[in-house]
Amino acid sequence: MGRMLVPVEEDFPGVADVVVIGGGIVGVTTAFAASKAGLDTVVLERRKGLGTLTTAASEECFRAQFSEPENVAMMLASIAVFENFAEVVGIPDIDIGIHQQGYLFLSDAPNGPEKLKAQVAHQQVIGLEDVEFLDGDEARRRFPWLGPGVTAATFRGRDGWLSGHELTYGFARGSDASFLLSTEALDIVVDGDRVRAVETNRGCISTPRVVVAAGPFGGIVARMAGVELPLSIVRRQKAILAPHALIPQDAPMTVDLESGAYWRPEVGGAALGWAHPEDPGVPLERVPTDWMFPMLVLEKVARLSPFWWDIAEGLRRESVHLSAGQYTNTFDKKPVIGEHPDVGGLYLNLGYSGHGIMGSPDGGRRLADLMTGKASEEQNPFGFERFARGVVLASEEKMVI
């Protein structure tokens, strides 16, 4: 059973097999897998609770509809964990609020049918057998609130969303790791070409392995070990709308592929977002919101789901809750999972862009396998080498969120 504590001197661990820096979903899933693999695992989280930075800002969605085989494999493995969560973490009564109402990607482009048909054919070849192509009429038959402009769609019914908070705490409780709260990593001690210890505000922990899982702060933490990471930090906002009779609660996560705007039902209301153009920035503890955002996103989602016009007309500010977090992006929007080639024992698990909730259950398992020698870097599609090379692959991920 995982231990969560603000350590005092007596229970501060001086030694560990692995120290994970960051207690968001990525650090917690790493700790779950590492501790279950038999490693004495300590997580450092400088905030008062787990999963309160980027993880708390998420739309909490998951999907297997990707176009690269390693992404499809990662998400299918994570979704299998969500579907069997109580058994995986060994907590019979746990409820992560899983809603498998599907993910619906929409196009209104004239060549939408041609493009999405080809995409579904490709996805089926790379292992995603249950994704469907829908033409505009079929999409409107299944989802009558769609507008006349929709020309094509893809749909997978086992995609959906869940509670990121319950997921994070479920992994922590089900692990055999220690989670040190209000405990900040200040330095990573490197001796020769290997990590030796982590200095914190409460003392030093000797360890042969350090995992950088600090989300947007990953670049700053990696620099403690003398390593530079080419990450791009970009703000993303989320608007939660209060319950409204016009919002179909049986709808899937609905994404407009042309504009990048999306929405899904949320306890009588909805959660909305938009992959809007934004300049990269620096990592922030408090990410500012912009009150133009709800209007902009409503205008975008109303394009293909016109009932949003009626809601937007009567909308009052007190019915909208706005929040923001930061994507930690790599050049190809895929995470970096593995050991740094120049500093032995320095492991990275970050750069999940918009996919850390859905990807990290499998990502944490992959990293634990690398740390215990169960998997090798040669078999690792998410390793540092590809990230450092920064080569945009021919099949670069095209999905918008």
Ligand SMILES: Cc1cc2nc3c(=O)[nH]c(=O)nc-3n(C[C@H](O)[C@H](O)[C@H](O)COP(=O)(O)OP(=O)(O)OC[C@H]3O[C@@H](n4cnc5c(N)ncnc54)[C@H](O)[C@@H]3O)c2cc1C
């Ligand atoms: C608006 C928005 C919507 C999103 N929607 C989705 C979605 O639908 N599905 C999905 O899968 N993903 C989504 N994401 C992405 C997802 O939220 C992230 O990929 C994920 O939360 C990253 O988790 P993390 O643990 O890496 O980072 P974080 O949650 O940021 O955790 C990092 C932790 O490290 C700690 N830390 C930093 N420095 C130190 C230090 N020196 N010492 C100790 N602790 C430190 C921080 O305090 C923080 O708690 C969304 C993101 C945003 C912003």
